[in-house]
Amino acid sequence: MNNKKQILCIEDDAAILMPLRYALEREEWQVTWANTGMQAIQLIEQNHFDFIILDVGLPDINGFDVCKKIRTFNHTPLLFLTARDDEIDRIIGLEIGADDYCSKPFSSREIVSRIKAIWRRMELQNQLSQTIQAPILDPIEKDHSTDKIWLCFEEALKIHYFGTALQLTRYEYRLLKLLIDHPEQVFARQQLMDHIWEHPEHSLERTVDTHIKSLRQKLKQISAEQDPIMTHRGFGYSLKRMG
Numbered sequence: 001m002n003n004k005k006q007i008l009c010i011e012d013d014a015a016i017l018m019p020l021r022y023a024l025e026r027e028e029w030q031v032t033w034a035n036t037g038m039q040a041i042q043l044i045e046q047n048h049f050d051f052i053i054l055d056v057g058l059p060d061i062n063g064f065d066v067c068k069k070i071r072t073f074n075h076t077p078l079l080f081l082t083a084r085d086d087e088i089d090r091i092i093g094l095e096i097g098a099d100d101y102c103s104k105p106f107s108s109r110e111i112v113s114r115i116k117a118i119w120r121r122m123e124l125q126n127q128l129s130q131t132i133q134a135p136i137l138d139p140i141e142k143d144h145s146t147d148k149i150w151l152c153f154e155e156a157l158k159i160h161y162f163g164t165a166l167q168l169t170r171y172e173y174r175l176l177k178l179l180i181d182h183p184e185q186v187f188a189r190q191q192l193m194d195h196i197w198e199h200p201e202h203s204l205e206r207t208v209d210t211h212i213k214s215l216r217q218k219l220k221q222i223s224a225e226q227d228p229i230m231t232h233r234g235f236g237y238s239l240k241r242m243g
Helices: 014-026 037-046 063-070 087-095 108-131 170-181 189-196 205-222
Strands: 006-010 030-034 051-055 078-082 100-103 151-155 158-161 229-232 236-239
Touching: 006 014, 006 037, 014 030, 014 108, 030 037, 037 051, 037 063, 051 063, 051 108, 063 078, 063 087, 078 108, 087 205, 100 108, 158 170, 170 189, 170 205, 170 236, 189 205, 189 236, 205 229, 205 236
Parallel strands: 006 030, 006 051, 051 078, 078 100
Antiparallel strands: 151 158, 229 236
């Protein structure tokens, strides 16, 4: 039985792939290689992977579009590789569901380190999901008589709102989970970045605003009458205690 971690590397440049593949296999991880976006999507549909490394500049489909497609049916941790270091690219990559973002040129050791950091966070989330039994904000479902909002932590990446499971990206989940854990506490944008992002020094405060906006849109799709997230202009955000 093969117990190795399964990594899919979607990269069309062999000069980049080969040293990266060697570094990953030195960690005793099993590496599968795809050199087009369509090939990668088919592999992910047919196989289980523990991690995905995705180049933005693929020959057939833009890597951002590949990520969007993947996230409609799969939530495997994903790291973007790109030759561009533009601010907007980093924001887009994280917003559509990537867990991290690395600009070329990079060292294979850096990629290995980033993968391990993401896995450590996932393992911690899984441990928490097994130990937390009680709802974070009481109670667990909506009380129509008082029009209360109920949010509960069920398992990793699962937060229910008015009894409906929210479809969240990994960073949206972490952001909302932190606010739920500390109702009415005001967090500065930099504090949120430090708590949530693996490499806050490479992220931007605008990224927090983008994720808050996306969260609000998803909450309003379920209940347009309530907005539990409070904006503190010039500083940050908090969550109302409405239970």
